[in-house]
Each structure stands twice: as C-alpha cells, then as structure tokens.
Amino acid sequence: MSVVSLLSVEVKNNPATFNAPYEFEITFECLEQLQKDLEWKLTYVGSATSNEHDQELESLLVGPIPVGVNKFQFNADPPDLSRIPNSEIIGVTVILLSCSYDEREFVRVGYYVNNEYTDEALALEPPAxxxxxxxxxxxxxxxxxxxxxxxxxxxEETAPPEFPPDQPEADLVADGDQYGAEEEEEEEAEAEGAAAAEGDDAEMAGGEDTAGPAADDDAASEAGSEEIDIEESEGEDEDEEEVEEEGGDDMEMDDAGPANDDQSRPQQAVPPNADVMVH
Known part of the structure; x- marks a missing residue:
C-alpha cells in the first residue's frame, strides 16, 4: 500500500497561451511520517518520435510532510522552443507530472496538450x-x-517483493479516493462487458452438442444415408467391371479407399489542509 496517495490535480490556467507558465494545485494524503521530502517534476514531451526533445520544466522538493491531507501550488515555466523541432510545436503532445520519494518514482500523471493557432488564417496555412x-x-x-x-x-516492510525493481509496470490497483481511479474503473468495466459477451456466444455455440433427441435423429439419418451409399457403390462396381471387360487393359481403377484419420481503508480523521514547506 502506498504511504502517499495523490487525491487531485487542478490545472489553474487552462487554456492559456503557449508561453504562459503552468500552474497546478496538487492535493495528496500522507498516511505515515516521512523521513525525507517528496520531489515533484513536470516534463514536456517535445517530440513523438524521440525522447531527446523531452524537457524537465520544473523540479520541486516538498517537505517536511505532515500526516494527513496536504495541498500546495506547483508552477513551472513553459518549454524552451529552441529544443523543440518546428514541425512538433503545433499539434498534440504530452506533459508528465511525476512524484518521487528518495529518488524512486511512485506516481505519474500524463496529460494530452493541444497547441493550435488562434488565428484562422494561420490555422489553415501554418507557416514553416x-x-x-x-x-x-x-x-x-x-x-x-x-x-x-x-x-x-x-x-523494509513497505518494500515490494522484488525490490529494487526497474519499475517496468504500473500498479494499476487504485483506491477509490486516488486520483484517476474513475477512469481506470471505466476501462475495467468495458473489458468485463466484452468478456461476458464472448462467454455468452461460446455457450450458445455449444448448445447443439447438448441436445439429446436431436442427436438421436441425426444418427438415424446418417445411418440411412450410409446404407444408400453402399448400394450405390455396389452398382457402380458392377458398371466398372463391365467397362473393364469392354476396355481391356487400357482402363485402370484406383482400389485405394478413403483414409481414416482497486483495497479500501478505514476513514481517518485528518487535519484541515496542512501547510507544506516548498523549497
């Protein structure tokens, strides 16, 4: 279970001009007294094809952290245009808000960002x-x-089983009070609905095999058709013998037959929004 849970992130100035600073109001809950500060970072993804253009816009240490619910303001400068390709400035990109404890990242929030012209003429014919x-x-x-x-x-009790990991996968099990839990619940509900639909189809497809009387009728029908095939084949054999007698050695017959083959926790009384030292 995470000692620090992100409760909400509010984007204060949105939409805004490209050169405006980023402003966030972050609320989180701390369940235990921490020995070190939390480090918050904001990263701008400058290109969809390479991470060489990613920029760390701001890094902020927050602490000491009191137990309970805490809130603070996080501001960051806009990205440096000289580090972004001109072809990647206009359009959709991503910003990443992350938090680490003792250089170990435990939460990351990603947002899509759309950069577009306010001038209609420039939007229709964007300059190079x-x-x-x-x-x-x-x-x-x-x-x-x-x-x-x-x-x-x-x-050590809080360490994951394979600590220290490279953190290749996210812990997607979220408490109901955590930020972003609603979006994850919606995705899980959609996946469960699709699985249920597939299960119903499979059950209906196997219904024919479980019908007793129908199976008996089919067996009798197949038996009758088999007898007819035998009689026809005998007649065909006689015709074939007559053909052999008339045609002599020029006609050969093939004698081969067919082959067989998100844990809930008790509510605790917490102090009102606590003041946090930001440095």
Whole structure:
C-alpha cells in the first residue's frame, strides 16, 4: 500500500497561451511520517518520435510532510522552443507530472496538450516557423492518465517483493479516493462487458452438442444415408467391371479407399489542509 496517495490535480490556467507558465494545485494524503521530502517534476514531451526533445520544466522538493491531507501550488515555466523541432510545436503532445520519494518514482500523471493557432488564417496555412504569439495551448485536464508504482518507503516492510525493481509496470490497483481511479474503473468495466459477451456466444455455440433427441435423429439419418451409399457403390462396381471387360487393359481403377484419420481503508480523521514547506 502506498504511504502517499495523490487525491487531485487542478490545472489553474487552462487554456492559456503557449508561453504562459503552468500552474497546478496538487492535493495528496500522507498516511505515515516521512523521513525525507517528496520531489515533484513536470516534463514536456517535445517530440513523438524521440525522447531527446523531452524537457524537465520544473523540479520541486516538498517537505517536511505532515500526516494527513496536504495541498500546495506547483508552477513551472513553459518549454524552451529552441529544443523543440518546428514541425512538433503545433499539434498534440504530452506533459508528465511525476512524484518521487528518495529518488524512486511512485506516481505519474500524463496529460494530452493541444497547441493550435488562434488565428484562422494561420490555422489553415501554418507557416514553416511557428508564430508563438498566436499559439494557444489546451490541456486535456478532464482525462488524465495516472500510473502508480510500488516502491520502498522508509521501512523494509513497505518494500515490494522484488525490490529494487526497474519499475517496468504500473500498479494499476487504485483506491477509490486516488486520483484517476474513475477512469481506470471505466476501462475495467468495458473489458468485463466484452468478456461476458464472448462467454455468452461460446455457450450458445455449444448448445447443439447438448441436445439429446436431436442427436438421436441425426444418427438415424446418417445411418440411412450410409446404407444408400453402399448400394450405390455396389452398382457402380458392377458398371466398372463391365467397362473393364469392354476396355481391356487400357482402363485402370484406383482400389485405394478413403483414409481414416482497486483495497479500501478505514476513514481517518485528518487535519484541515496542512501547510507544506516548498523549497
């Protein structure tokens, strides 16, 4: 279970101009006294084809962290245009808000960001070099993608079974109070609905095999057809013998026959939004 749970992230200035700073109000809950500070980072993905253009816009240490619900403001500067290819400035990209404890990342929130011209003429015929003063950014704040990682906190008891891992996979089991849990529940419900539909189809497809009387009728029908085939084949054999007598050695017959082959926890009284030292 995570000692720190992200409860909400509110994007304060959205939409905004491309050169405007990023402003977030972050609320999280701490269940135990922590020995070290939390490190929050905001990363701008500059290109969809290479991580060489990713930029760390801001890194912030928050602490000491009191037990309970905490809230603070997180601001970051806009990205450096000289580090982004001109062809990647306009369009859709991603920003990543992450938090680490003792250099171990335990939560990451991803947002899609759409950069577009406010001028209709520029939108129809965008210049080769973007006119940044006319570009507006819009963060899709309603649909964040939240990823959680199991890490070791201050005690060995909190370490995951294979600590220290490379953290290749997210811990997708979220408590109901955690940020982004609703989106994950919707995805799980859709997957369960699809699986149930497949199960119904499979059950209906096997219904013919379980019908007793129908199977008996089919067997009798097959037996009758088999007798007819035998009589016809005998007649054919006689015709074939007559053909052999007339045709002599020029006609050969093939004698070969057919082959057989998200844990809930008790509510605890927590102090009102606590002041957190940001440094």
């Amino acid at each position: 070099k973007p006119v940044i003063e006319k570009v507006r950014r819009n963060i899709l704040a309603e649909k964040p993608r939240v990823t959680r990682f199991a890490i070791k906190w201050d005690s």
